[in-house]
Amino acid sequence: MDVKAYLEEKRSIINEYLSSYFSIPFLPETLHESIKYSLLSDGKRIRPILVMASYEACGGHAEDILPQAAALELIHTYSLIHDDLPSMDNDDLRRGRPTNHKVFGEAIAILAGDALLTEAFMMLTVCAETTPFLSPKTEAAGISRKKFRQSSLLKTVREVAAAAGLHGMVAGQAQDILAENAEPDREILDFIHRHKTAALITASVRLGPILANAGKRKLQAITQYGENIGLVFQIVDDILNIVGTTRETGKPVGSDSQKHKLTYPAVYGLESARKQTDVCVTRAIDALKVFSSEADPLREIAHYLVKRRT
């Protein structure tokens, strides 16, 4: 399969949904502009795509869960806006453009993040009242509308809250900030990676089987896949911060090292980091053996992620 075409197709569906959702003006205008500035920028939309691909792997039709998929991008965008703040990572550049607080000021940037995080939970529950029907493909896979509505959406709220909050992403970012200038420590590095990035990536892929009411075996397999590609994602980001270009990453090269961040290459060295991503990709793909070709997009995405690494 052509993974680039797959990613591009899904990305444009997500972009269209997000643009349309945030097209209606609201007050204050500055808050609306600030949200659109960061959310509708040139992101890879990898988390929503993972939700869609894992839902498809469980037999569903991805467009039936578009709101749930898109909600993950709101969470991701809020985390970028807050992480970039002067009191956090103090970054001036994101996705090749000035960061949100550079354009709108710190107060509006904090509030835009707060609004995106809150709206994500609204978006996660959109189908509860508004989806009139599921597509024939999804219904044919045995995913009934009743089951879809009743418990799955509550489970997605809990899944995302757990992954994004004080036992997940926020804990990872807090530890990342607190570990700046600290001595290299493998245990703390592992904590940061698992919480800051892998938790939300894992939740993204778990939403597929949860929304599709898939069995335990498939959920476990996809969870393992998610944990491994979550680590790949973070390690590759760490590598690109050293060997990539600003054009590739949209961020200044070497910023992690300047801030004395605890990164995988800083603790284990660049070569070991590269090897680790290969190990994780192999593990991720091994985990998917309970699936046949319907999980090919997930497999190809794992390969694609490691190819970003130079």
Added chain:
Amino acid sequence: MDVKAYLEEKRSIINEYLSSYFSIPFLPETLHESIKYSLLSDGKRIRPILVMASYEACGGHAEDILPQAAALELIHTYSLIHDDLPSMDNDDLRRGRPTNHKVFGEAIAILAGDALLTEAFMMLTVCAETTPFLSPKTEAAGISRKKFRQSSLLKTVREVAAAAGLHGMVAGQAQDILAENAEPDREILDFIHRHKTAALITASVRLGPILANAGKRKLQAITQYGENIGLVFQIVDDILNIVGTTRETGKPVGSDSQKHKLTYPAVYGLESARKQTDVCVTRAIDALKVFSSEADPLREIAHYLVKRRT
């Protein structure tokens, strides 16, 4: 009825639930300490109490919806931590103690707020999987466990997200910040009050009938009650900022005026502000006429709120 005893009893139930929920240590410790510092401080717990009182007014037993009630305090606390930040209201004192960022630094304060907001949505859905039964009193009121679980919790997620987010509290705070030093403007003041404070107060009281599956008439009555006491709440806060003492408010007196905040007394004058709270309390109590004595706590709370005004 003795409203002070009622408020104190409910407050201690909420405090016990919150302490217990956040008693299990998690990493990083600083994040945990920061959350506990602000959440387990000496708050009035008025939003959770309103959830409980409105649920009781619809026949339910308040302890059955303790997580949903407590979740509102998480949202309120997150908003206080973020509002106090240097780039927002830049307050050093809250509830008589140094503000969160003064003790833990800005980065951890922002993250503690993010974590509380996220965890609120987890807490709102707690009953979905964990409440083993409802109390006989709630069941006797015709609120079945099945109904309680299936749709009400999803509705509470949507209700709270709508009230707290970009069409609610966050929009109000953004407008409040943007209107500093602006000319007095009644329309903008009205927008700030309705969004910054009244939206979440209204959502708090609406959770009662929503969780109890009460009819439209009761929901509408309670909504009107909420909108009116929400305004009372904000106007009384504005008045106390002028005529109160730091001991009463836990904040420096006159800080609104120093920051050239757009407040009700600043736009309409102190006497008109006092009159407006009386008008709103009368309207709030009028709205409750579809209820008999089971809504007495709500009525007494309305009187109590205006009595805080000096």
